[in-house]
Amino acid sequence: MGQLIAVEGLDGAGKNTLVTGLVERWTNAGMRVATFTFPRYGRSTTADIASEALHGSHGDLRDSVYAMALLFALDRADAAAEILAARGDNDIVILDRYVASNAAYNAARLEQDVDGEVVRWVHDLEYGRFGLPVPDRHVLLGVRPEVAMERARSRAAGDASRARDAYERDSDLQLRVDAVYRRLAEIGWTSPWHLYDGEDIDALADRLTR
Ligand SMILES: Nc1ncnc2c1ncn2[C@@H]1O[C@H](COP(=O)(O)OP(=O)(O)OP(=O)(O)O)[C@@H](O)[C@H]1O
Numbered sequence: 001m002g003q004l005i006a007v008e009g010l011d012g013a014g015k016n017t018l019v020t021g022l023v024e025r026w027t028n029a030g031m032r033v034a035t036f037t038f039p040r041y042g043r044s045t046t047a048d049i050a051s052e053a054l055h056g057s058h059g060d061l062r063d064s065v066y067a068m069a070l071l072f073a074l075d076r077a078d079a080a081a082e083i084l085a086a087r088g089d090n091d092i093v094i095l096d097r098y099v100a101s102n103a104a105y106n107a108a109r110l111e112q113d114v115d116g117e118v119v120r121w122v123h124d125l126e127y128g129r130f131g132l133p134v135p136d137r138h139v140l141l142g143v144r145p146e147v148a149m150e151r152a153r154s155r156a157a158g159d160a161s162r163a164r165d166a167y168e169r170d171s172d173l174q175l176r177v178d179a180v181y182r183r184l185a186e187i188g189w190t191s192p193w194h195l196y197d198g199e200d201i202d203a204l205a206d207r208l209t210r
């Protein structure tokens with residue numbers, strides 16, 4: 001059964017770029033690799049509704065922390081069978097955002113720590129009730145929040161379809177999300193976490209397959 005690796009980090013941190021680089025290296029080394037990116041925009045109605053809410057639609061939906069978390073969780077629940085099948089067919093399944101995104105963003109929204117109620121709720125809902133597989137490892141792309149926020153800003157400036165959403169425009173939230181992610185990594189939430197500073201992707205690719 002393939003290894004399940006979740007890549008986490010702030011909006012604009014460079015997760016997608018990192019995942020692309022890792023997949024290229026592992027594929028060139030002869031490994032079979034599958035990728036899932038959450039939220040699954042265009043494939044999941046609940047993911048699309050969450051995104052629309054973050055861009056100002058659906059009334060006061062985005063004000064509800066638990067409703068937003070549930071929409072993202074339902075997207076993943078719908079992908080559970082596909083992830084399990086991919087794990088059977090590949091050496092590595094890499095997830096660009098996963099359950100820890102829900103833990104980090106919603107603890108940050110509620111100004112709770114990792115031992116708070118919402119992190120426990122996300123865990124029980126997604127790993128318990130929905131039966132999502134727990135990653136073997138997490139990677140936290142821990143670039144400085146100012147760097148991630150600047151990347152998200154420039155991306156939006158260069159591409160109208162990537163306009164920043166409510167979370168991306170909220171720099172206090174981004175700082176709190178960064179702090180929660182670092183605590184999740186410190187305590188090894190659900191599995192070991194690798195803190196990656198964005199410097200040496202070859203070394204990271206090796207470390208994750210050792
Ligand atoms: N190492 C890097 N150096 C400079 N720019 C980068 C680096 N990695 C990514 N970027 C740029 O930063 C922006 C955000 O990158 P990317 O889309 O990979 O981030 P992300 O973490 O997946 O974002 P999101 O979660 O918001 O979708 C992009 O414009 C990308 O080209």
Ligand SMILES: Cc1cn([C@H]2C[C@H](O)[C@@H](COP(=O)(O)O)O2)c(=O)[nH]c1=O
Pocket residue numbers: 011038039069072073097098099101102103105106167168
């Ligand atoms: C998967 C997931 C995402 N979020 C947050 C993180 C982002 O700010 C937005 C949208 O994600 P994207 O990567 O910028 O497209 O939603 C979340 O709160 N919970 C989740 O499970």
